[in-house]
Amino acid sequence: MAVTHYNVAVVGATGAVGRTMLDILETRRFPIAEIKALASARSAGKKVLFAGSILDVQETTPEAFEGIDIALFSAGASVSKKFAPIAAEAGAVVIDNTSQFRRDDDIPLVVPEVNRADIFKHNGIIANPNCSTIQMLVALDPIRKAAGIERLVISTYQAVSGAGASAMEEARLQCQATIEGKTVQPSIFPHPIAFNVLPHIDVFQDNGYTKEEMKMVWETRKIFGEPNLRVSATCVRVPVLTGHSEAVNVETRDKIEASKVRELLEKTPGVTVVDDPANLQYPMPMNAAGTDPVYVGRIREDLSHDKALNLWIVSDNLRKGAALNAVQIAEEWIKGE
């Protein structure tokens, strides 16, 4: 059978997520006719690798989207705001990894394992959810289907790569400097991240929550299609390079045992259960980085509530939290409804 091949553009190809998108398109053998690496004028002329070839990075211009079938955007909300409608107008399906369109009613926000059908409701743009939301929902959806979810209380332990490649470099250099007893001047983060934790990701909102915390509320409701779901989040940056971790307290509508949750998650696509305390096995960012699954462990019934559970959820924020989920949306889109 003939396989259709697609012209694909990656916007933000020199960033941490953009490079991971190229890597994932290659390793998953996405059916590509032609690939285009786009970035800011400043990055134009750089080279990136794809499938053994060197791609010249081009400036993102309206003309760059001519003939493109699928455009994966991860170059910041302002770039998406300007160019995603242009790309869609030119006939591309845009899969946008920024927060620009996620809350728009007419733009689907998709985690393929959860709401695949929403992909086909798009008008040219499909939004890729926030990293911390994606991994949580992959793990929670089977519980929601089995027992309903009443309320979530979330604390995150988020890696610096969520803030981009330069944030990773800042964290590395700061750790080195701190060990050598030198003073550390932060530039990407508002405070030093080496040997420190920051209860602050993205900008503060008027209600005292950060935008990252509110994304977990808004996006969880939209993807689950439960506009009144009760969600409370505290989002924290930790000195980890890649791999977000989350302590999630899940209050369910119906009682569900930890053993049943473990059993459900063990057969959930995209999830790997790592839950063997006797052998000191539980999910850790160290093991998740560079891999695709959402890892779930520390699955236990909440001693303080007769219909609640505690879970520990870890995944690579650049892969399932960003690039992989975007490519999976593209894969499902080309498969069709």
Next chain:
Amino acid sequence: MAVTHYNVAVVGATGAVGRTMLDILETRRFPIAEIKALASARSAGKKVLFAGSILDVQETTPEAFEGIDIALFSAGASVSKKFAPIAAEAGAVVIDNTSQFRRDDDIPLVVPEVNRADIFKHNGIIANPNCSTIQMLVALDPIRKAAGIERLVISTYQAVSGAGASAMEEARLQCQATIEGKTVQPSIFPHPIAFNVLPHIDVFQDNGYTKEEMKMVWETRKIFGEPNLRVSATCVRVPVLTGHSEAVNVETRDKIEASKVRELLEKTPGVTVVDDPANLQYPMPMNAAGTDPVYVGRIREDLSHDKALNLWIVSDNLRKGAALNAVQIAEEWIKGE
């Protein structure tokens, strides 16, 4: 007025907490007649500093407690189990920083700001609570008194120094090695802690919770005198040297506004409110390390529950979490009822 002076022994004087005890006894000008630095046979002969003098570390033996008025123990539960009753029998008041006696009904477990009166119920031994519990209760007690507490959902971000001085060294060396691209062999922790987080502190219990998590349940109930208080904890080690952080979701009996909580905490002894998101000010372990207060910030009403709040609580685990609280118990004890 004549001031009584006391013969004080510090057991575990070469450890991270023991050294901090000596430092705090000195800087708070505890009325000391004679001070004795005790440790294991292995550490005997080492030197520690106290008030400009060098103390010879002696082996902990039954005879070492003769004439001692106050014995501060922080050398592990097995040392306390063996020697605390001997010290008490010899006439000393033991203030024990280990978990050995904390759950014993006839041994008070004290955070002076919360349950000072319990100090005077002792039969020779007073237990110092776990680090993560102490800082949380200092911050929660005013809320409990004003509005009652129904339930706590806690996620911790705990520093490596909670596992001792050698754990701090392991974390430093591992970070250095990781930056240099070398392989890291953990020894104190079961897995590498550099650029990683471990959802595992102290040993796993049969119920799937760790002992550290259960300590937060047991000790909170005992200190607050509320044996049925509902508490759920996830305790996590992060690559921070000193300073524990906690994301705490507090469900209250009566509705209490965030502004009221802020006002209450601003006048609570031992608490410093750092809660100015507009100027990116919130508690961080980096700033808490080496200082005495319990820092509270990110004070906000829970959007998912009409009688709940979210707090972010940070303190130096070696000081208020251990050595300072122990010395404060001694200070209150000598003041009398």
